[in-house]
Amino acid sequence: MEEKVTKLVKWLQEKVKEAGLNGAIVGVSGGIDSAVVAHLIKRAFPDNSLGLIMPCKSSEKDAEAALEVIDSCAINYMVVDLTQTHEIMFSAIENELKEKGTWNEEAARLGDANTRARLRMTTLYAVANNFGYLVVGTDNAAEWHTGYFTKFGDGGVDLVPLVHLTKGEVREMAKYLGVPNSIITKPPSAGLWEGQTDENEMGTTYTMIDKYLKGEEIPVEDKEIIERLHKRSEHKRQLAYAPPKF
Numbered sequence: 001m002e003e004k005v006t007k008l009v010k011w012l013q014e015k016v017k018e019a020g021l022n023g024a025i026v027g028v029s030g031g032i033d034s035a036v037v038a039h040l041i042k043r044a045f046p047d048n049s050l051g052l053i054m055p056c057k058s059s060e061k062d063a064e065a066a067l068e069v070i071d072s073c074a075i076n077y078m079v080v081d082l083t084q085t086h087e088i089m090f091s092a093i094e095n096e097l098k099e100k101g102t103w104n105e106e107a108a109r110l111g112d113a114n115t116r117a118r119l120r121m122t123t124l125y126a127v128a129n130n131f132g133y134l135v136v137g138t139d140n141a142a143e144w145h146t147g148y149f150t151k152f153g154d155g156g157v158d159l160v161p162l163v164h165l166t167k168g169e170v171r172e173m174a175k176y177l178g179v180p181n182s183i184i185t186k187p188p189s190a191g192l193w194e195g196q197t198d199e200n201e202m203g204t205t206y207t208m209i210d211k212y213l214k215g216e217e218i219p220v221e222d223k224e225i226i227e228r229l230h231k232r233s234e235h236k237r238q239l240a241y242a243p244p245k246f
């Protein structure tokens, strides 16, 4: 694990140096993936790293967990509350769609949730610009493969250090780095609506996705779900599709 951490820290330093910038920033949610990234960027840039906590209609518990992460790695941090911004923006969208009679109630929950992820991305880039930092993402191999992220939201980042690590490997790295145990053991959640958990929404488990990625046998139902999610999200792993040149 020490070797993996050293390699990732060096890689982060190289990428920031290549960009001619000063350091790195990450959104700290109180979940395990951003906890690991916060620890890594603090190691890579002890005086030039920042954790940004961005409550957006999220629970007080999440903000408390995010502060525990900050404490555990002693990274500098800031808080930008996006609750009101989201309220104003999404209600303007809702009002206009309703006025035109085109409001889709069923689609709204995801639209509302993805807007939060994109507001966080916008905020991270604004703060990164202030300090001359790169924006570091938190996607792991399981999320990347299944497309379990918001396009141009939490997926809209400069560097993705955890993209080759399974969720199990992220947990191992978290233990090694000294992430609090309460954060390592709580169920992964995007926190986009009350009671949301990644595994409920995806219909399979990280254990199954990790096994699948390692080429191990898993039940056919889980394999089908993973392959469907992967196919459906191919566009998120590509640059915007362009027509052939004429």
Ligand SMILES: Nc1ncnc2c1ncn2[C@@H]1O[C@H](COP(=O)(O)OP(=O)(O)OC[C@H]2O[C@@H]([n+]3cccc(C(=O)O)c3)[C@H](O)[C@@H]2O)[C@@H](O)[C@H]1O
Pocket: 110, 114, 117, 143, 147, 148, 149, 150, 151, 152, 153, 154, 189, 190, 191, 192, 198, 201, 235, 241
């Ligand atoms: N074939 C295609 N070619 C090009 N573009 C295509 C496309 N199909 C859809 N699209 C576009 O992509 C959009 C759908 O993608 P997107 O907006 O991402 O939305 P979508 O994939 O529907 O939702 C995001 C998922 O990620 C989850 N999430 C989000 C954020 C954080 C976390 C977490 O783990 O913390 C999880 C969230 O709970 C939800 O399940 C469509 O509205 C359309 O604009």
Ligand SMILES: Nc1ncnc2c1ncn2[C@@H]1O[C@H](COP(=O)(O)OP(=O)(O)OP(=O)(O)O)[C@@H](O)[C@H]1O
Pocket: 026, 027, 028, 029, 030, 031, 032, 033, 034, 035, 052, 053, 054, 055, 056, 058, 062, 120, 138, 154, 187, 188, 189, 190, 191
């Ligand atoms: N309230 C928040 N404040 C700051 N950043 C956030 C917040 N919510 C989400 N994010 C950002 O969005 C990313 C995606 O969330 P995701 O839930 O996949 O990761 P996580 O919360 O770090 O880990 P877990 O899988 O345990 O929930 C987070 O890692 C973080 O960078």
Ligand SMILES: [Mg+2]
Pocket: 029, 030, 031, 032, 188, 189, 190, 191
């Ligand atoms: Mg989370």
